[in-house]
Amino acid sequence: MDPRALPPRVVIDPALPRDVWARLWSGPQFLRMARTGVEPKASGGRVLLFLVPWIAMLAYVVGGASSAAIIAGIIGLIALLRYAGVAAGQHDVRQRIRLARQYAAHYVLPEDLDYPCQRLLRRAQDAVDAILSSTVQRAGFIDTIDNQVTLPEEVWQIAQRLARLSAMHAEHRRLVPRVLPSGLEDAFRPYTTALDAAWTSLARRVRHLEEYARQVTRADQVYHAHQRLETLAARTPDYQRLIADTVRDDLAHRHIRELGEQARQVRRLFEESVLQARRTAGELLRTPLT
Template sequence: AAAGFAGWTAGALRHLREPAAVRAAREHHGRYLLPADFDRPAARLLVRAQRAVDAVLGSRAHREGLLDSIDNATELPRQEWAVAVALAEHTRLRRERRAQQPDRLSAPVRALLEPQRRALDLSVRSVTERVEALESYARSARAADEAYHEWRVLRDLPEQNARYRDLLAGTVRDALAVEVVGRLDADARRAEEVLRDRVASAVGSGLELATGPAPREAS
């Protein structure tokens, strides 16, 4: 089972280093992390954070600049690195606690170690909230993608309606065609009004999303 988990982490986790750190390993000792640095709980949280960061950076909203009031390409890797560092420390502390073999310790000694356990639990909760904030930002980016797609459809609708109107006007001369042409004219005017509203809404959503969530620092 241990070997299987090691294989899973090697495939699921990136070999992490501080953003933009490309110098030799000697110069960056202590500034890069490997899958072996994370136990199962830490690895799961880190994968969630990485997927959220990838979702934002891969979104159409990000590429089109709807979220560029902050520098996602710099800030999100920084957030990912901070999460990874905290999770690696959690892993080290959990391994130390297991090595202490608490079941072999007397009650008074276990009581002395209890504040350490509580501190670790608090830090884990804090980092989990940071990961959840990244996931919330990723959901917001996906929502912005959907709004942007609708905006593009609405933008093209008046011109498309005009082409359909011209098609009917040029090929059908009966009263039914006149009625359909009238409806298309009305639809085109409504679409133009909706388009103006959607443009304003999309711009407003982009500015709001640009602030991103406010992740809490790990304790």
């Protein structure tokens, strides 16, 4: 399956304190519960505790006082342990939902977006994933721009605007009649044009991210080729001796020169690809969305 067909991931404001960000990220279901107003269900352990005396009475009738006491104690202990475990879990759930409500403006869920906006956000996330997972990024060749900070912020800014655009799309569909009365088309057109302009701007922003990702991928490919060629370059003298010993004509000199030039040529190509990636990133981030 094409990964771009997958829904986008939750996007959380990278400017949040790290512990808050991690807690929100670890439980997207709690973000959804906070968004929809769903409350955790009450503990089932309370019901079992309530039934203990009735179970004890039944045991007394059937087996006598000693049996009733043993059975009631066992069931009571099980019920108490179950209630304590469920209560602790529900307390954690309530805390997470409370935190999600407190920071409701600091995350965007896939369901906050209509389908076109979901696809656009997913494309932005895929582009950033490709950049941050690249070899040249990890090796620091494109570290003139702090991608680990700048790119998550870029995705967050795009996600926020897509969420707002999706909400306004929905409002626009509710308010604007499918069939407009004659003569009123021009009155509604500026609102439609404003939404289209916002979409076009965000789509262009995502295409710039994708172009950056393509440049980084290209730099990665050249870098891997360069690494392999460097391994061969270490054995260049062996290849040169082989040619000198076996090719007894003018071609030998040309082959020897070519062997010495190849590593330098690939190195230049790699440097040019990294420079192009940096230039593309600079063009993208010269006008930040913030």
